[in-house]
Amino acid sequence: MVLAVNAWDEEKEILKQYVEQNKLHQRVLLNGGETCDRYGIPGRSIPTVLWIDRSGVVVDIDRGASDVKTLENNTKKLVSGKS
Numbered sequence: 329m330v331l332a333v334n335a336w337d338e339e340k341e342i343l344k345q346y347v348e349q350n351k352l353h354q355r356v357l358l359n360g361g362e363t364c365d366r367y368g369i370p371g372r373s374i375p376t377v378l379w380i381d382r383s384g385v386v387v388d389i390d391r392g393a394s395d396v397k398t399l400e401n402n403t404k405k406l407v408s409g410k411s
Contacts, residue, residue: 333360335374379406 332354334343340358347356357363367386369376379388379402388402 330354332356333363334358335360335364335369337361377402379403381406 332352334356337359338346343356343358346352367378369391373391375391375393377390377394377399378386381387387406390398390402
C-alpha cells in the first residue's frame, strides 16, 4: 500500500484541494507530523520514502527525490521478503 503523509498537518479542506489539484490517487494520512517524528524524518524533509514491512519495521529509507529504479528495486525487495 502506498500512503502519502500530510507532514505539516494541514487542515482537511486544504489537503483535499491539494489532492484534487495534483490528482493524487493514494490515501493520505491527515495528522502526519507525529508520524514524521516517530519515524525520525528530520525537519519534515520531503520527499522521504519509507519501506515498512508487514510487521511495521522500517526496512529501507530514501530521502530526497528518488529515481524510478530505486523505487522499483526497493519495492520488489519488500514484496519478495528479501529486504
